[in-house]
Amino acid sequence: MKSRYNKSIRYLNYNGMKEITDNLGSMVAKLIIVLFFMIIAGPLIWMVVSSFKSSNEIFSNIWGLPGQWLFTNYVEAWNTGISKYFINSVFVTVCTIILTLIICSLYAYSITIFDFKGKKCFFILALCGMMFSPIVSMIPLYQEVQVLGLYNRRIALILIYSAYQMSLSFLLIQSFFKSIDKAYLDAAKIDGCNNLITLIYIFIPMSKPIFVTSAVLTGFYSWNEFSFALIFVKDSALKTIPSGLLAFQGEMHAEWGVLLAGLVISAVPIIMFFVFAQKYFIAGISAGGVKG
Amino acid sequence: MLKKKIAPYLYIIPGLLILLIFVYYPIFRNIEYSFLKWDLFSGTKKFVKFTNYLSLFRSDEFGVAFKNNILYIIISFIFQVGISVIFASILENMKYKKLSTLFRTTFFLPSLISLTIIGLLFTFIYKTDGLLNSILEVMHLGDFTKGWLGDEKTAIFSIIAVSQWKSTGYTMMLFIVAIQKIPTEINEAAKIDGATRLKTFLHITIPLIKDMIKISTIITISGGLLVFNEIFIMTNGGPYGSSEVLSTIMYKNAFVHGNIGYASAIANVILLLSFVFSALQFITKESDN
């Protein structure tokens, strides 16, 4: 009797302590989270608000709302160059996605359904691409792009982005293909479908979610890639947003409001994209463990 | 019959070609270049054995750059693995789900935005009359205001801070996904046993998301090793070389000074270091499967 009483007292005390530490802990935790929220959101909000100000007002009235909302900053940014970078970025991103998905699904399909000499080797070759960082190969790639006549053409970016995104997409697509029931394959064969038709009409439609995930990851990479875009494409009419913005900054001289408007225009599409494709995106990054 | 035999190869050829040409072949060229003294103007190439590597390891710039990469890695590890896992757990424990979704999404946003945009935005914020200094003034910390990117003591740290600003939310998202995969019964059981939140976190959450912690550690380390964009955009290695990292000295030597051989030697040093970490990542993933 006595012992049980003691035990429950102890339990109560323990519980009381727990309440207190948990409450205190969660108070501090919440405070830190809110502070962190301000640090993250502050610069973004500042960027949007300041993009409506004149160059002088950005610094003379650093905190307040614009005295006059200069929507013209956006018009000017769009017309001075952002529009062409935007179109190039869309072009490069879409082409990279299409190319990557095509080569990966063919590659993965072959590895999944055929048995052939060197299969293991080709499998590892495709996966190991992930271990090499593009920046390390910058110098030889530069020479290569010159020699192949790809220099200053958007196709150079498309090919190289596909090459470095291939391993990840291959990994995702191949592991999905592997899980598809072989019975479908046999059924297709009986119906007289050849391999390519089976891939297009059976495998790909069944793997839609993983294709979307791969597309989202590839798109995210090619939209934001900077160093190759900087080095391989010099013609200002062909630049993508990340490298074009640097040129844009040079052209703007001290028109800072317009520059900030350009930054906002460039940031919005990828954020919108994320809102719509959030599910696939997060699935992709947690499966791939990659960093943009 | 022959058709059947070559069919598998036909499927892999497009991908294989692209991989070999743009991923594997350059690596060998890099190794070749690093043993050459290559005069761009006359086009002469001379085999010089390890001279490029030796002069790299003896140079001052290598020391500074390597130190900065290490700084980058350490600080990134603290934020993108240490702090981010704690934040992930706090957010997952919040009672108001709507609020935690707002926080989570906001923290994640910067990692979506291109580094050019972020780099240019922060050059504004770090200006002498920029946002950061004006915040310090408001907080009566006027003595601490400075030109953050133009001061050799603060430049590299200012850039590293931007990198944490951008990426902490990213690994946090990875951890949140991992935490959500923990069966709710386990947490319930811990609660009934009377474990404090801290104890639950240390003894239950952490061990269960171990793999994600490993992966994040590896991507954070290789990220710190390969960093280029933010430095190129914000300081280009300045002031007086104080914020150089390996990739920026590689870029400068190759594309500004035209020392192709020497620059390739730097590339190979980066490759070797990053290879070790990527191989680790690869093996971790393989062992998961």
Next chain:
Amino acid sequence: MKKILKGFSVIVTIMLVMGLLGACGKKTDTSQTSDTSESNTDTKDVASEPIEIEMFTRFADGASKDFFDKVAADYTSKNPNVKVVVTSADNENYKQEINVRLASNDAPDIYFAWSAVYAKNFVDGGRALDLTSYINDDKEWSDKIMTSQFGPYTFNNNIYGIPIIMDGKTFYYNKDIFNELGLEVPENWDEFMTVLDTLSKTDYIPISLGNIDDWATGHYITTLNQRVVPADVLQKDYNLDGDFSDAAYVEALEYLNQLVPYFTPEFNSVSYDTGINDFITGKAAIYYEQFNQVQYIEPAEFEWSWFDFPDIEGAKGDQNALTGAPQGFMVSAETKYPEECVAFLKYLTTPEVAGQMVKDTMMISTVDGAINETTANENLIKIADTIKQASSINVWLDNSTDSEVVSIYLSGIQAMVGGSKTPQEVMADVQKMVQTVKNSK
């Protein structure tokens, strides 16, 4: 794990084989490089088609790009047998671009080149055509180009480049501020310091400076070296025949240090654009800038003018030299059509075409008579006269000597004005780098 390792060894073997194949196959690759050189080989045998020459410029956008495109088109329409193709890379990337074009044996027929050591690299590498005979054979044409501007393209008494635009660095000043404070234009260093002292007691920034890119203070040292270091020593050291040990280099740095308190606060964090902006918005009284950037000064809403870098009395250097190298074009030693290339450059430097360039781009032409009332405004005409009067030309530090020496010199200067290095330390680093560069050559 074992499986992976095994897979790896297979891959590595494959890649090694590939590497070898690639290395062997390379020679055939280079022959079919970019579009332009392809068409060169094509047109060679077909006589009826026009020959094509490529001109590679650093003018990648704006009015200057439009000008060169238009000149090429005009030339082709007047000479149907020659098609001039203009390609370009922007200013920042030009050096890197041309390097790669040369390295991949794909040299453009005519290419832009900054003068002095930059041009000398091409000459030493055997990449530039000696133009001396063309210049001597057609005096009627070549005499119209300002003689002094050929200097930085002359090596071993041979001329390798045609200067197109000339330049100079000057102190622009805000006349309104000077009048308000009763200041006179300074003639020598002491007067300059007095002016700056007066300005520093007001709210104006005495001298606007954006030095986040280290060349801005480098340009001050270009001029100060010229004023302080004996000309022959300077020449020897820049050519890397000397070792930069003259005490005058340290003296030049000390003069720059005297100016530090008068520059924009925290100038090492201030961008180039802000530097200009502070001057044209009237926040700063003086600004050191090139004549060729005058179009960025023009928007200023106050009265402005310029004065020469003040003389330093008793110093051993040349007090009248103007800092500012010409920029021009060189012809590739490998071109198939040297005659046609020179003919096009002649066309580019006729007074009419050069005048059009001045009118379209506000760049300061080297051609006599190109800058006149119909092509230029009053300021530009005055600037051209200033350049003509200079005793000699003093090339930017950026282009004066080896790029690695320059790099360490410029960042050393930036560190010094930022307070982290002494002048002696800066020169010690430069001397060390000179040794390293000499040893590797």
